[in-house]
Amino acid sequence: MNGDSRFNPARLVHIGILFTILFIVLIVRLYRLQVVQAEIYLRHSETNRARVIEIPPLRGLMYDRNGKLLVDNFPSYTLFVTPWTIDNDPSIRDTLLKLTGIDNDEFEKRLRRIRNNRYTPVRILRDVPFALYAAIEERRVHMPGVSFQMEPKRSYPFHIAPHSLGHIGELKERDLAQYPKQKEGDIVGLRGLEKTWNDELTGLRGIKYIEVDAVGRIIGPLVGTNPVLPQPGNDLILSIDLQLQLLAEELLKGKAGAVVCIEPATGDVLAIVSKPDYPPETFANVLSRDDWQKLQEDPGKPLLHRAVQGVYPPGSIFKMAMLSAGLESGVIDTNWSVTCVGGTQLGRRWFKCWKKSGHGKDVIHNLAIESSCDVYFYLLGSKLGIDRYYDLISRFPFDRRTGIDLVHESAGLLPSRAYLDKKYGRNNWSEGIIYNISIGQGETLVTPLQSAVYASALANGGWWIKPHIVKELKNETELIKPERFSDRIQMGFNPEVMTIVRDDMLRVTEGKYGTAGWLFDPRVHVAGKTGTAQNPHGEDHALFVAFAPFDDPQIALAVVIEHGKHGSTSAAPIAYKLIRQYLGLDEHTWRVYRSKVLTEIANRRAAEESNEEEVQE
């Protein structure tokens, strides 16, 4: 630098000298390595047979809330082949093809999966049957580069919840982006909890250095190295109650539908069933293409997780939401009543009530819920109007996913003015649409899981909980509560409104006109609501939501039976049995509660009747 006194040329020379010295050090060092010691390294390079082998970690297990093992590991053999040995000696390929029965293209595809390395053993076949294992092992002397590794495989002590537990499999290239910590060919969770909790379950892989001979056969561990042991993944403690789950699976056997049971205070999923399903081991074994196709094309859709992916019109179970909205808005009060003559006229159309003979005069809110009077809700919906309807009803966020720890969850639908405008054209839809959605038919859609969360919200006084199946994570030393554990939203309904709606739900099972009257159990107060979802493709779907015990809800649930016609006859009995099981109400305790509760109910009815009389006076 000329002409600037601050810059002293000597300093540039200093820096130059510094780097020159460093370069000389490098060259001297290279000379030592490549000339002085070259012979040692040359010998090393000729005998260099060091290889890095990964030790897969043990995948975490899954337990139910009481510590019963639900998902286990057991060892299986996986066949590995090192690509370059096949390139050297194609006869190995022929032998392997003959023994395993894999066709050439498929073999080639699996072999070249890891594209930029011919020296890493590639997984060719998982869960090798013992006969094949023995056959290959016999000939292995002539087949360098062919080896077996023990890899754990999933096993399931109980046939339960295959959709929710999910399954594991090899990571394909197209899914790499979803698993940032893993590489192609790794065993990862592909569905269900296995996928959602993959990072926790996986653990850390270990590494060992081994020495191989000239053709790639393992001689033993590389001298002077220590393996890094793998760290097993965390176990999952599920909130599932195995006994309840087993009963629910049993009760739904042979039907199509779903059951979801939730602990209303916490969001613990106690049982989650979707039928028809498939044996949980289906994907643990190597699935043939035919079997896979059969599963996919089955008209009963066994692969669909109906509990979280199935959407159904809620039917009458939606009426509690409507009543909450009506009371909260102030459009109606508890005295507002309708006259039901078995339907109501709107323009040229007659909107039927399910009860042809009608519910008579002075149908107020409690009778409307108890006997599920459609006319009451037609008129309530009409009074609210679409905007107020959507504004208040969306406090029950049926149009959003619940956020359960399962992949591929669906959301339901709550039609807004914007939605209807888009569907039918601006203002090109009639009042009749509102009538329909007010009784939970038409555009309104919910999933069974959302219905159970809805029942929980009614049970816990207005908290929309975020349900979860994984309660805790367990490693060798500690229990960890997952962060998402306690998420819930206060829906913002007046507590009095919630109390009214809850009281009305109790009448469904205990009232004179209750649609699920025979679900009444003298030992415990059960609040519930039946529903029938209109199904244009066949028999209607039956729905039932409930929670119990009424005063201190321990369980809230939703039952959906496809083509079950009426909630009261097909869905409610299932709910009843589940509640009895969960609360431990066997025949023995029946008598203890009987008289107590019967008296209570008799008293309440008497009080109500005297009230009615007073009003009449």
Add this chain to the structure above:
Amino acid sequence: MRLRRLEIEWIVPLVTILLISVGMVALYSASKASGGGFFERQLIYLAIGLVFAVTLALMPDRITFAFSYIGYVFILLLLVLVLMVGTGPTGRWIGLGTFHIQPSELGKLAVIIALARFFSDRRTDLRKFKNIFLMAQIAIIPFGLILIEPDLGTSLVIPVITGMIAYWAGFPYLALVLAVSPIAVMIASINPYALVVVIGIALVLGYFTGIRLHLAMLWGVALGIIGWLTPRLWDHLKPYQRQRLMTFVNPEADPLGSGYQIIQSKVAVGSGEFWGKGFLNGSQTHRGFLPEQHTDFIFSVIGEEFGFAGATIVLILFWILIVRLFILARKTKSPFSSLCIVGIASTISLQVVVNVGMTIGIMPVTGLPLPLLSYGGSSLLTTMAALGLATGMGTRYRGS
């Protein structure tokens, strides 16, 4: 009157082209071995890099000057962005369709240009603490952002080149001693004798650069305390904390600690002997024993296939490139240009020393690429752009 002869700088481009050619040959061999198509992709990067280099070489210096701070801020934003949306195996890339950029590579160039502008200002008096503080500020922000990516190797380049540029800009010797000695003491504290020697040297240097005697005593005590505390703090850490710190310092390290990568690399280089095994004949390269042979360990491929002769030629080519850049920095009349060129030359030399040192086992595995030779778009593009810039700056404003 005589027309001034237009002197076009040709040594820097020529040496650059030679180095890139060597790199492509080695990459072809490595690519052939692993079959990853790196060679073809590097060709594309090369074409783009050429456009960058020529554009920057022709760009008037005042534009570089005008954009220096804006570019710096923009790169900082990219560095923040990569922390949030970083992809790739180490989360250091930002995806742009099929291409990914590594902002930390651009970060180095941005810091050089920003510092060059800062120091080229005549008002920047380096004897004032305020200015030293501002200088540190320019370096520390990108340093910190790259450090927490985490990419310790790249981040450490920044303080070193900052030091180089500052030294050229007239950073007072005293301040230099004060800044460097605590770090030297911390490193030396492993060995009590080394510690005493380092403190001694620091005090002597401090004395000769103008620190007063009683303050020198105080400084010696302070250094002593640092040297005494460092190993105790280290021992005080729990084993897993130490492990975590070590992993942070050196994330690419072989989990065994047995230096598997280093051993393999040394075997490859050493077995190359004087003349090498010949192109495509490296047994280590072609049998898949070399880790990361197309990126960080490309020099091992050169060492194995072209021997001591080839490896030394590469180092000498780098040396010529760097010395030529220093000469250009000396000749130019513009302080801004001169500082930029010194920064660029220092970055390249530092990376060569660290990377080659790593492949022959005298430096830790840090994941710094070998400039112009390692596979990788961001590194190649940035280095070529930087060299284009330096060539252009060196050609203009030349002294007579």
